[in-house]
Amino acid sequence: MDTPLAEPDLSTALIRVGETCERVVRFTRDDIATFARLTGDTNPLHHDVQAAQRARHGEIIASGQHTTALMIGVAASHFSRSDDGRERELLCLNFNFAFKAPVFAEQELVLHWRVATVEWNAALGGWLAHVDGRATVRHSHPCVIGRGTLLVKDGAA
Structure with missing residues (x-):
């Protein structure tokens, strides 16, 4: 039987409460159509x-999975990084999203995550983090909000 790892000092955590990451994206109409086609979304x-134009929003909109896939990618890239000299192993355990407004082509969209809580999980040998996210039209309203649970482990261990 494996012995669980002892809780490390919080000051050495690989992920911290309040930590943020973000990326700015802009979808073209072609990007939206291509992603939908590649994922089998024929809407x-x-x-x-x-x-x-006949529908409620009057313009081409990105699929929900397009925006959320990029949001998950931002989180996965940031929390598995090693650019600070610390190797990380990341598992995205859960994500939930709510769609608040459509995402139109050519809008500048800010994809943002913030770490809300972090706790050591000895059984899993890593840090469990709850992250809150949003995709927001620049200087405007959120289109998508999300919450995720991540497991971040020391990749050098």
Whole structure:
């Protein structure tokens, strides 16, 4: 039977409460249509301008999975980084998202995550972190909000 790792000093945590990461993205109409096609999303709101104009929003919109996939990518890239000299191993355990507004082509969208809580989990041998995220049109409203649970472990161990 494996012995669980002792709780390390919080000051050496690989992930910290209040830590943030973000990326700015902009989807073109082609980006939106291509992503929808590649993921099997045939909803005409993602590729048919005329159908989109007749619909509620009046313009091509990105699929929810397009925005959330990029949001997860931002979190995964940041919390598995080693650019500070510390090797990390990351598992994304859970994400939940709510869609608040459509994401249109050519909008500048800020994808942002903030670490809300961190606790040591001896059984898993790493830090469990709850992160809060949002995709926000620059200087405006959130389009997507999310919450995730991450497991961050020492990659050198």
